[in-house]
Amino acid sequence: MCACVLGYDRSVLTDEAPTRDREALLVEFLAGIDEDAVARRYREDDGLIVLPSLLPAALVDEMAAEARALAPTAYRKRVPFVRKAAAVHHHPIAALAPAMHALHQSPSLIAFFSRVTGVSLAHRDPGEAHASALYVYDEEGDWMDWHFDECGCPPGDSFSTVIGLIDDSSSRLEVETRREPASAPTRAASIHTTPGTFVFFCGARGYHRVTPLGAGEVRMTFAFTYIREGRSPGGIYDARLRLGNALIYFGLGHLFRR
Numbered sequence: 568m569c570a571c572v573l574g575y576d577r578s579v580l581t582d583e584a585p586t587r588d589r590e591a592l593l594v595e596f597l598a599g600i601d602e603d604a605v606a607r608r609y610r611e612d613d614g615l616i617v618l619p620s621l622l623p624a625a626l627v628d629e630m631a632a633e634a635r636a637l638a639p640t641a642y643r644k645r646v647p648f649v650r651k652a653a654a655v656h657h658h659p660i661a662a663l664a665p666a667m668h669a670l671h672q673s674p675s676l677i678a679f680f681s682r683v684t685g686v687s688l689a690h691r692d693p694g695e696a697h698a699s700a701l702y703v704y705d706e707e708g709d710w711m712d713w714h715f716d717e718c719g720c721p722p723g724d725s726f727s728t729v730i731g732l733i734d735d736s737s738s739r740l741e742v743e744t745r746r747e748p749a750s751a752p753t754r755a756a757s758i759h760t761t762p763g764t765f766v767f768f769c770g771a772r773g774y775h776r777v778t779p780l781g782a783g784e785v786r787m788t789f790a791f792t793y794i795r796e797g798r799s800p801g802g803i804y805d806a807r808l809r810l811g812n813a814l815i816y817f818g819l820g821h822l823f824r825r
């Protein structure tokens with residue numbers, strides 16, 4: 568029987584462990600985190616949280632193996648002055664990368680960040696290509712220019728996560744928590760996304776970029792977005808979301824696809 572599904576070779580991926588095992592790992596790990604300190608940091612640093620090792624090592628290892636297996640299938644895109652890198656969209660991740668998908672869907676993780684932010688958080692529509700994504704930087708000069716995350720929701724209603732899986736690079740994720748108004752206090756960080764690093768910020772107002780990759784380096788991150796409960800893309804936001812998915816990340820096939 569063919570092990571290939573939608574062009575992705577399932578045989579190179581990790582065996583599926585029961586989702587509850589991964590969730591149990593996360594529950595146990597989150598119980599050991601000083602949640603009050605993380606919430607304090609979130610308030611003091613203008614909505615930016617950088618945790619060098621939020622996640623259990625076993626889960627990080629499993630996600631890194633999934634990233635290596637999916638990377639050859641990533642869609643490479645070069646948009647002059649904007650971005651050069653490859654990406655795998657949500658649907659193959661949901662089908663073929665059980666550890667990444669378990670983290671994205673984790674009830675304990677979304678509850679943790681809902682408590683930390685004081686905002687009732689929800690997942691994006693699973694039909695969206697960008698509901699979660701694996702980003703692959705593996706050619707010299709791969710980068711992403713300064714941008715806000717286009718979540719298809721009004722600013723202030725989306726929260727981005729970036730999880731380091733593989734990173735031996737000199738490339739950095741740089742974040743400024745806000746740029747407007749110019750007089751507003753802001754926090755800035757330059758982050759080496761080593762395996763297990765967990766970055767959380769308000770993506771629709773947090774300005775961020777990925778600096779260019781050096782020769783022979785590799786950087787892979789898994790990312791997903793939480794949105795404020797009850798919000799969903801609509802009107803101009805939905806159109807911009809689809810356009811961004813198609814032109815910058817996953818190709819024109821995603822312009823009209825749900």
Ligand SMILES: [Fe+2]
Nearest residue numbers: 714715716775
């Ligand atoms: Fe982004």
